Amino acid sequence: MSTPRPPAPRSPGWVIGRVAGAPVVVAPSWLVAVAVLTFLSAGTVRILTGLEGSAVYVVSLAFVVLLFVSVFLHELAHGLVAKARGQQPQEFVLTLWGGHTAFGGEAPTAATTALVAVVGPIVNLVLAGVFWAVLRSGAVDRGTVLFALMWSGAVTNGFVGVFNLIPGLPLDGGRVLAALVWGVTKDQVKGTLVAGWVGRVVAVGVFVVAVGYPMALGGRIDLVSLLWAAMIAAFLWSGAGAAVQGSRLRRALDQVTLASMGRPAVGVAHDTSVAQAGAYAASVGAQEVVLLSPDGRPAAYVDRHAAAAVPADVAGTTPLTAVSVPLPGGAVVDGSLAGAELVRAVSQATQHTPVVVAMVGGRVVGLVRAADVVAAIRG
Structure with missing residues (x-):
């Protein structure tokens, strides 16, 4: 008879609802992301709409809200597909880095892991396609706030979808890679280990590209862009490192008798x-x-x-x-x-x-x- 696992602690933050039997949590760091992204989006809003003054930041805030709605739909897709495959979501969390979905247990098969991982980016790519189709249809006039929102939805969803498909943990593409190695080798731990090391390479590559690409074009990278590149690379490195260490611990646990x-x-x-x-x-x-x-x-x-x-x-x-x-x-x-x-x-x-x-x-x-x-x- 196996002993039941104690429930995992819930992430700190505000519970704003429940979906698929799991709470939707807004972490305090989400407020930081909203403030920073609203400020950074202001320049783009001015170019797209010609607005000035406080109206610019109102539209910038709308950009950010639209982004996090897209992130939430991304995470919701993970949770709903996982539940349909027998893996209960534990919580949906919106954070400084976007969001994540926690589960009460591991995916039962490599196929489930891959399917749950890939469905999130697919949702973003579909949304990007819808927004882009509206723009291309000519139904929305250029220079209007609605046009700016459609443009933001197309660009941000396209970026989120493509970026998350990069094959390295902790990104969704890394989970797909881990599932592929698991399916081929029949070794789940090896899949996580491989995807974790690839994730470390991706983290270094993101920083190198973010810093080196503008310089290669003859420009200079500003301090804000440098800090964002460093923070994103550090986040990716930390997530990949946790996956590597976790797989090593899992291997050690599997060998205990x-x-x-x-x-x-x-x-x-x-x-x-x-x-x-x-x-x-x-x-x-x-x-x-x-x-x-x-x-x-x-x-x-x-x-x-x-x-x-x-x-x-x-x-x-x-x-x-x-x-x-x-x-x-x-x-x-x-x-x-x-x-x-x-x-x-x-x-x-x-x-x-x-x-x-x-x-x-x-x-x-x-x-x-x-x-x-x-x-x-x-x-």
Whole structure:
């Protein structure tokens, strides 16, 4: 029987609604993005509309709102397709960098991963096409606010869609690449690792292009553009690095077994003497001894140092309870588990006691200490 995972904490921010059973959260950093992007859009608004004064910033704000509506639709597409494929969205979050969708669990297949990832950029590209079609139709006069909004919708959605298809994590294209490697190699961790390293290359490439392209054309890059390029590259590098580190940790977890993080143990009756327990443990190759209550449940474990300090001439008459440490209820895990499931079970059990007993079929097979879990993962 597997233990349920505790619910993940919700991102900080304001919940403005729920979609597909998940809250829509506006992070505080979103306000920073709105203010900065409104200011940066003002010049474009002046060129497109000829407006001046406060009207410029009102239209600039409309540009930004339209952008984040597009971002929300992008994330909503991720969530709805994921839910249709059996992966429940946990939250939709609008942030400084646009937004992200969190899920309660991993995608069940590589195909689901790829489909959920690619649908977001596709939505943006479709929106860009719709806005562009309206512009090309001549239905909107140039120089008007409506024309400027249509132009903004076409450009921003086109950029968001194309940029997110770049094949490197944490971008959607990176998730598609990870799914492709997963599907070919049948190794999900390898897919994430490859896409993470490609993402690091992409991060460096974005900064180099953003800085080098204007200079190659004979111009200079201004301080604001340099800072934005550095921030975007840092964001991409951080996301890619997290994917690489996460895949390494996942690999380490997958390789964890009871033998790698526990010590062989044997269960004995609570009225056994120190000498009897030592002889029995040695005969079966056990390093640890667990005292069993009359109903067969683990009640305590032997302190090896205390047991070794008992003189040999009195070890046969010294009860094992004199050198044992009581165990609280629930200090038991299923010894047949392995990998991340075993680590999760031990981690939950060691929240209440630093030592837990591993049992298989009602028989004591091992003793695990919290420190041994950390050592096994690092190893």
